[in-house]
Amino acid sequence: MRTALTFLTLFLALICPVIAATEDAVTLEIKQLLARLEASGCEFNRNGSWHSAADAKTHLLRKLDYVQEKTTLTSTEQFIALAATASSLTGQAYQVRCAGAEPVASAAWLGKALTELRGQK
Numbered sequence: 001m002r003t004a005l006t007f008l009t010l011f012l013a014l015i016c017p018v019i020a021a022t023e024d025a026v027t028l029e030i031k032q033l034l035a036r037l038e039a040s041g042c043e044f045n046r047n048g049s050w051h052s053a054a055d056a057k058t059h060l061l062r063k064l065d066y067v068q069e070k071t072t073l074t075s076t077e078q079f080i081a082l083a084a085t086a087s088s089l090t091g092q093a094y095q096v097r098c099a100g101a102e103p104v105a106s107a108a109w110l111g112k113a114l115t116e117l118r119g120q121k
Contacts, residue, residue, distance in 0.1 A: 027064070029076045029117070034060050036113050042098035044106070047087050050097070080110050084092055 032036030034057045037044070051059070073079050081102040085107040088111045094106035 006080065021083075026073050026076060027068070029114075030073075030079050031061075031063055032117055033076060033114055034064075036117060037096075037110070038099060040094060042096050042109070045095035045103060047090055047092055056096075063088070076114055077111075078085070080107055080114070084110055 037060075038053045038057040040053050040071060042053050044059075045051075046056070046059065047114045058094050060083065064079060067073065067079065067083045071082070073082075084094065089102070095103035096109035097103040098109075
């Protein structure tokens with residue numbers, strides 16, 4: 001029993017910093033993605049109303065905080081799926097519209113922006 005407890009303690013001491021670092025990396029990438037949205041100058045449709053990209057970033061950061069209170073995010077894709085695709089109140093899909101182009105689903109826009117962001121690293 002003591003050997004098992006020692007092993008578990010050692011395992012947790014080794015793995016906890018790795019988990020924390022992963023969470024920090026995911027949170028950093030999400031914040032970089034939302035900064036890209038803000039800098040895009042696009043508009044963000046939430047519950048039938050268009051908002052500035054800066055307002056969208058603020059809203060999605062609040063949702064990030066909320067989601068992180070409930071679950072451990074393991075990827076930016078998970079954040080997009082859980083928080084950045086639709087209203088948690090109405091279920092209505094979010095949309096992004098850039099420079100007068102047709103609106104696209106926020107999941108598609110954010111996914112493409114994430115791919116571009118990762119390509120620059």
